[in-house]
Structures are given as structure tokens and as C-alpha cells.
Amino acid sequence: MESITERFKNQAISATPVAVRKICCIGAGYVGGPTCAVIALKCPHIQVTIVDLNQSRVDAWNSPDFKLPIYEPGLEDVVRQARGKNLFFSTDVDKGIREADLIFVSVNTPTKKSGVGAGFAADLNYVELATRRIAAVATSSKIVVEKSTVPCRTAESMRTILEANSKNGCRFDILSNPEFLAEGTAIKDLFSPDRVLIGSLQTPEGISACKSLADVYGNWVPQDRVLTVGLWSSELSKLAANAMLAQRISSINALSAICEATGANIDEVAFAVGKDSRVGPKFLKASVGFGGSCFQKDILNLVYLSESLHLPEVAAYWRQVVEMNEYQKRRFSKRVVDTLFNTITGKRIAVLGFAFKADTGDTRESASISLIRDFQSEKAYVNVYDPQVEHSQIWMDLSEASPSMSLDQIKKQVTICPSAMDACKNAEAVVIATEWKEFNNVDWEAIYAGMNKPAFVFDGRLLVDAEKLRKIGFQVTTIGRGERL
Numbered sequence: 394m395e396s397i398t399e400r401f402k403n404q405a406i407s408a409t410p411v412a413v414r415k416i417c418c419i420g421a422g423y424v425g426g427p428t429c430a431v432i433a434l435k436c437p438h439i440q441v442t443i444v445d446l447n448q449s450r451v452d453a454w455n456s457p458d459f460k461l462p463i464y465e466p467g468l469e470d471v472v473r474q475a476r477g478k479n480l481f482f483s484t485d486v487d488k489g490i491r492e493a494d495l496i497f498v499s500v501n502t503p504t505k506k507s508g509v510g511a512g513f514a515a516d517l518n519y520v521e522l523a524t525r526r527i528a529a530v531a532t533s534s535k536i537v538v539e540k541s542t543v544p545c546r547t548a549e550s551m552r553t554i555l556e557a558n559s560k561n562g563c564r565f566d567i568l569s570n571p572e573f574l575a576e577g578t579a580i581k582d583l584f585s586p587d588r589v590l591i592g593s594l595q596t597p598e599g600i601s602a603c604k605s606l607a608d609v610y611g612n613w614v615p616q617d618r619v620l621t622v623g624l625w626s627s628e629l630s631k632l633a634a635n636a637m638l639a640q641r642i643s644s645i646n647a648l649s650a651i652c653e654a655t656g657a658n659i660d661e662v663a664f665a666v667g668k669d670s671r672v673g674p675k676f677l678k679a680s681v682g683f684g685g686s687c688f689q690k691d692i693l694n695l696v697y698l699s700e701s702l703h704l705p706e707v708a709a710y711w712r713q714v715v716e717m718n719e720y721q722k723r724r725f726s727k728r729v730v731d732t733l734f735n736t737i738t739g740k741r742i743a744v745l746g747f748a749f750k751a752d753t754g755d756t757r758e759s760a761s762i763s764l765i766r767d768f769q770s771e772k773a774y775v776n777v778y779d780p781q782v783e784h785s786q787i788w789m790d791l792s793e794a795s796p797s798m799s800l801d802q803i804k805k806q807v808t809i810c811p812s813a814m815d816a817c818k819n820a821e822a823v824v825i826a827t828e829w830k831e832f833n834n835v836d837w838e839a840i841y842a843g844m845n846k847p848a849f850v851f852d853g854r855l856l857v858d859a860e861k862l863r864k865i866g867f868q869v870t871t872i873g874r875g876e877r878l
């Protein structure tokens with residue numbers, strides 16, 4: 394793989410790279426916000442404007458007390474340093490586009506809910522609308538960077554739209570620059586990325602545009618971490634990276650089911666397997682299932698792509714990663730019901746954590762949503778607590794998960810609590826759904842005292858010290874652990 398320096402040494406750049414002075418990012422979400430805030434911080438000579446149609450989101454980014462719309466450790470500090478200097482948030486999308494030399498398209502690409510490819514294909518409507526807006530309002534040449542995760546060859550569609558609608562003298566160079574940050578560690582990942590991937594057409598103009606973007610990252614990312622590839626490889630690499638990460642989780646989760654049935658311990662198995670340097674220790678933690686906006690969506694996208702390419706075996710292979718994840722969530726809630734003497738009707742269950750993972754307020758595809766829906770359908774009462782997620786978000790997610798129920802009906806069964814302690818009061822069981830560190834540090838003795846007996850703990854994140862809890866008196870069930878042999 395060529396680094397950016399090798400690429401430019403090897404190929405004469407006949408088009409002079411544009412020195413980027415103004416960047417516009419369309420989409421002030423989990424990716425656009427942190428990514429471009431970090432660019433602003435690291436490149437004080439570049440003006441960065443992040444635009445979004447969502448007024449309340451932009452207002453939150455601009456809030457005087459820095460109550461930002463997303464929670465990420467370190468993000469507030471970055472925004473405090475750059476906002477108002479060279480970092481701006483605005484709903485004036487057209488002005489942002491007009492002024493920029495380089496535009497990131499960082500809009501959402503959810504799974505399609507209807508029409509061809511529903512349930513699998515990416516909904517590219519937001520990407521297309523943003524692209525058409527660029528074509529409509531740009532009065533000078535732009536480098537347009539596809540930051541959203543998109544199916545292969547989306548850049549080609551963007552190019553076709555831009556070229557068909559451009560004004561005289563405006564040229565558009567399209568780059569693919571997928572984002573590999575992980576929520577919860579986004580700022581750390583952006584400060585020190587494993588790699589920055591830039592895909593471009595292999596034409597002199599494409600390579601020159603690639604150099605312009607590489608120079609932006611060059612302000613803080615070592616040159617050997619900036620990888621340059623063709624457009625389609627770049628687009629596919631993002632889907633492939635997420636698919637392989639999710640596949641590791643589904644693999645370890647599949648093994649956790651065997652551990653529970655045999656008495657093996659999934660942590661011990663993962664440790665032993667991860668010691669093989671070819672496998673490595675990361676991403677081998679069994680859990681109640683992966684969540685987040687990306688893994689499932691991107692794999693389904695890959696499934697759809699494989700089917701469109703008449704590769705049904707490949708599609709079936711990747712689909713199984715998602716099916717295993719669904720199985721893991723179902724298996725876990727069934728284990729709760731089975732352990733609580735085969736019925737949870739009328740029982741109170743405390744669910745600790747609603748975010749899809751720790752250190753984020755993001756709830757998209759969170760395992761908690763499925764668990765609570767399952768407990769509701771078993772007619773249990775659920776107390777839920779999360780240190781970061783907004784209450785309105787919890788109600789929205791639960792309503793979406795149970796469309797046949799009114800919010801009032803849901804509220805009869807579900808209570809949002811102000812602390813873990815409150816959530817566990819008078820409960821029969823505690824379910825740990827998100828690996829927030831604070832759940833390890835709560836006063837478990839006091840929690841035990843306030844619960845109905847026998848008091849059960851179900852650890853879906855391998856978070857707590859099961860032996861310590863057993864000594865207090867809890868009946869503890871841990872994912873990936875059965876009777877020890």
C-alpha cells in the first residue's frame with residue numbers, strides 16, 4: 394500500500410493541488426461534528442464551517458454553555474478551543490457551500506425502509522440531496538469529499554450529478570474519505586488515527602485533489618498513515634472494515650453460547666485465542682450483542698451489494714453475522730425469563746444502560762432497546778437508567794420499537810430513573826446492558842438491600858465482579874459463563 398508521499402513521488406502531478414483554506418462539512422452529526430471540529434483545532438489556518446438543516450442540532454453546537462448535541466469524551470474541550478475562531482456551526486448550507494474550497498458530505502445513510510432493497514440497501518437520498526445542493530449553489534470549483542459510509546460506486550453517481558448540473562468554469566473533483574472513528578473514543582481516534590484513507594480517480598486531477606486533502610490531514614497525521622487508493626477500493630474498505638469488526642463480535646458471541654452450555658468461560662477462551670498474534674486480543678469481548686448506527690447497516694449494505702452482484706453465497710455469509718447478533722440479544726432476554734422461574738409477568742427489572750456502548754449518548758440499534766421490548770412483551774415492569782442518554786430519546790426509541798403501543802401505554806410499564814440505585818429499588822433483577830464504568834462502582838450492598846429476594850444480576854457486558862456480587866447474596870448470570878467444570 395502506497396503512502397501519500399510515495400504516491401506523489403511516483404506520479405507527476407500535472408494539476409496543481411489546491412491549498413485548502415475553507416472547508417464546509419454538510420452534516421453536523423456524530424461524524425461531521427467531531428471530525429471537522431478536530432480539523433479546525435489542528436489546522437488554525439483553515440476556516441471550518443459545519444452546516445446542517447437541523448436547527449436544534451446547530452443551536453446545540455452553538456450553545457453558550459457548550460451543551461453539545463452529542464456526548465464524546467474530549468469533544469467539548471476541542472469545540473471550546475476552536476469555536477468562534479476558525480470553527481463555525483450554521484444552518485446556512487448554501488453559504489457554507491459557496492465559500493468552501495473543499496466540502497465534506499457527512500450526512501446520514503440509514504438502511505432503506507421501503508422500496509427496492511428495503512431493509513438492506515443504504516438510503517442515499519440524503520447524499521443525493523446534499524450533492525444536488527452543491528451543484529445548484531456552487532459558483533467556483535470544489536473538491537467534494539464523500540465522508541458518509543456509502544455503497545461502492547456512489548462517488549460515481551455524485552460525479553454524474555455534479556457534472557450534469559455544474560455551471561461554466563466550475564469543476565468538481567470527488568474523493569472518498571471514509572471515517573473510521575469509533576464512538577466513545579472519537580476524539581482520541583481523530584487525534585491519532587490508525588490510518589486515514591483517501592480514494593480518488595487515478596487521473597492527474599484526481600491525484601491532485603487527493604494531495605490537497607492529504608495536506609489537510611498532514612497538519613497532524615504522520616504521512617505514512619495517510620493511505621491513498623482508488624475510489625472504489627476506498628468505499629469498499631469502509632464496509633469491509635465494519636463487517637470484519639462485527640464478524641469478530643458475532644464469532645465470540647457464538648462461542649459464548651457454547652461456553653454457557655459447557656461450563657467454559659468466554660473470557661478465558663477469548664484471552665487464549667487472542668494471544669495468537671495472528672488473531673490479536675482486541676474486539677474479542679462477548680456481550681449481549683453489538684449496536685450502533687453502523688455495523689448492522691453496513692453489513693446489510695454489503696449483503697445487498699453481494700446480491701446485486703449475483704454472489705448469493707457471499708451475501709449469506711455476511712447476513713449470518715447480523716443474524717447471530719439478533720440471536721444473541723434474544724438468547725439473553727430468554728435467559729433472564731428462564732432464570733426468573735420462567736415468568737417475569739408483573740416483575741420489576743432494572744436495566745442499567747441504554748446507550749449502545751459506554752462513553753456515548755448514542756442509542757441507535759442499542760441492545761437495550763430489544764431487551765426492554767422483550768421484557769415489555771413478557772408484561773414485566775422495567776426501570777431504566779443511563780448516565781448520558783436524554784429521556785426524550787429513550788421514549789422515542791421505545792415507541793419506535795413497539796409501534797402498536799401508545800407512549801402512555803409504554804410509560805405504564807417503563808420508568809426512567811435518575812440513578813442506578815433508584816432503578817434497582819424493589820426490582821427482582823438487574824440487567825447490565827451497557828458497560829458504563831459507574832455500574833462497577835455503585836454500592837452493590839445497598840442495591841441488594843433494596844431489591845426483592847432472591848435478587849438476580851444479569852451481566853450482559855462482562856462488567857462486574859460476579860464472585861463479589863455472589864458473596865453479597867446476588868444470583869449472578871454472566872454472558873458466556875455456565876456452571877464451571
Ligand SMILES: NC(=O)c1ccc[n+]([C@@H]2O[C@H](COP(=O)([O-])OP(=O)(O)OC[C@H]3O[C@@H](n4cnc5c(N)ncnc54)[C@H](O)[C@@H]3O)[C@@H](O)[C@H]2O)c1
Nearest residue numbers: 420421422423424445446447500501502519523541542572
Ligand atoms: N456514527 C459513527 O460512529 C460513524 C462512523 C463512521 C462513519 N459513519 C457514517 O457517517 C455518516 C454520518 O453518520 P452520523 O452518525 O454522523 O449521522 P447523523 O445522523 O448523526 O448526522 C447526519 C446529519 O446530517 C444532516 N443532514 C442530512 N441531510 C442533510 C442535508 N442535505 N444538508 C444538511 N444537513 C443534512 C442531518 O440533519 C444530521 O444532523 C453515515 O454515513 C455513517 O454511516 C458513522
